[in-house]
Amino acid sequence: MTALRHGKYPFILVFLLPPVGIYALYMLSPYVQAIHISMTDWSGLTATQTFIGFDNYVEMWNDDQLRTALRNNLILLVVVPVLTLLLGLFFASMLNVGGRSRGAAVAGVRGSSIYKVVYFFPQVLPHAIVAIVFAYVFAPSNAGGILNNVLEAIGLGGLTQLWLAEPKYLIWIVVLVMTWAFVGFYVVLFSAAMQSIPLDIYEAALLDGSSRLTTFRKVTLPLVWDTVQVGWVYMAIQAMDGFAIVHIMLGVNGGVQGSGDVLGVAIYRAAFAQSDFGYAAAIGVLMLVLTMTIVLLFMRILRREKVELA
């Protein structure tokens, strides 16, 4: 007992130093290096670079294209999590507690086991494929555009647009595609959370004559709130990215007039099209700061009294 107590720290350190070391090597050190690179004019091709202080950050401040990218990331950050989480919660509750039939107090809607699989399909597809598929969904009708052809087939030909050629639609198309791609995962996540809610709570609510909506608001939501919170933070981080979808669907310049640009693509462009790793790293640092701020804010805002089940 006392022996263990005395030898505790060396013992624990032996186990923890290697992972901390690996974490420092592969996670912390790249961050520190990126901050260093962001203050240089490194082209990414040489062994040497010149220190230029905050020049890259000044350039960022004056970069209109970067503002577009930042604005788009903020749109993604606000809209995608809200849409995804609302849809995810709705689908998950329909699958798990939405049904009211066949004697059971709590059940999913009819065919929920099939829907569960269907909702998860997009999650199985790599983003690269999602982006290519949606480039064809929004293509002009004579180039095989699915959306326009469907609109024409159902007599709504007046609504067809050259979706990917209109700067004003681009970011909203990205919002839609990201939501589509992510929602399945959250359905599964929330389903798991909902299944851990004890049935007797639902039965009690049912006996008290609670409606489905009230049950959702007063029972389901508070009991899965922890999961929602985790999902929200995770979602926000994903929304700060969006690189694969934008790069593949809209191209390296962020689509027509660059209006579908996001920070991830701007980093890629600076690094690999303009051979300006210094500037790319500076945008990366901006993204790091933004992501950290957002995560902290979300954690703070979403903190609620925790409901214990037992």
Added chain:
Amino acid sequence: MSSSTERTIPRMPTNRRTFLQRMAVAGVALGPGGVFLASCATSEGADEDEGEAEEEPQGEVSEDNPFGVPDGEPLEIFIFDGGFGDEYATEIHQPIFSEKWPDVQINHNAAVDIGAELQARFVAGDPPDFINNSGDGAMDTGQLASDGQLYDLTELFDAPSWDDPDTPVRDILIPGTIEIGTRDGKPQVLNYAFTVFGLWYNKTLLDENGWPVPTTWQEMMDVCADIKAFGIAPWVYQGVTAPSYMNWPLLVMAAKLAGPEILLAVDNLEEGAWGHEAIRESAAAIRSLAENDYFLPGVEGMEFRDAQGLWARGEAVFCPSGSWLENEEADAIAENPTFEMTMMPEPLLSENSVMPLETVRATAGEPYIIPADAANPRAAMEYMRAMLSVEGARGFTEAVTSLTSVAEANEGVEFEAPGLSSAQAALTAAGDNVINWLYSTWYPTMESPGIDQATATLLRADITVDEWVQQCEAAAAEIRNDDSITKQTREA
């Protein structure tokens, strides 16, 4: 603990918390140490280079061995495995080289993403000897040059050619080939393939309907009216992917009207270059295609392969492109055995043009480089010299259906591909009237997104010619005012 009857559980979180705090401290303490341990992304190669003054291995220079290739030293080669594949290297060029240098072992590598494979090796100061720096993942040649990462190829171009010791390599190349690979006055890139640019038309449709091949812009507009009345689109371009392809006919028509000097001004980033009267007139002509709805409907929202595919399937008649188009759309072309594509030079804007109708834009492309830090640059230059032999160049042409920069190798070659033979004929007809511009090679970001976005808007007739000129001038000014970009200039 076992003797105690008190529950000790409430104490646990505190313990855990203090422990985690200590962990955090350890993490912070380790952080900077970790950085030390980590091989930094940026600075590893620097110390190495300072230590050893790199001696490149060199054998004895002789008439037969102009570069002094060291016998027995290996040669490491990277070929971009894209449209041309890499078999032309292993099946044609390497046998030619190895016949002369049986003891030089060739380490052949093919890569789809050249930058991803090699960027880190450049940083570490350990690049391969010979690189076909091409494809989407290619490293920016201009940046490599201004970082001093490229080997000076002056010796190569001054050396006797493979086939004839009395003719130096520079004299067997099509004029302009060395120029396009020259940065800061030093030739640093060998551009090997040769591309002819022009308007590609659906000859089958023209013949069937008795539409003439337009030689002036007025004739072009007349023929477009007929084609539109027939029910298909007169023109197509590369959609959202690359509207800048339309700059090619635009600039060529302007140069034909006012002479090649206007392209010089554009390349040298002269203020007002894009506002030249001839460029305005040409831009207005291109804009009139949009005003009259002569573009394929929806083309502004299409991927380039979709747009070109519709052209090859007879939905449109004219398409601007380079001589790779036939290869690129081989699948769509194969669907219809009667389809025949032909290249025509861009029509004249006025009868009082400075340059003749036959003038074409053509340029050497497909860059090959030798890194300055290469272990065996002498052998790499010898490999280039072997590529530039008539046998090597002709073999390349036959293997990948593309002309090369070796003038003699292009003569008398019969192509089965009708499109490429029409391009070859157009090049012959042009004689000395071959033009090109370099700004898009020198300053890739000026071309895209810069000019590319301006032209995209012009092609929808959303902006006036004046606004387009302003946007192009702004794109040029951005490069001109950016001190971090090394400027290039050229003379007539």
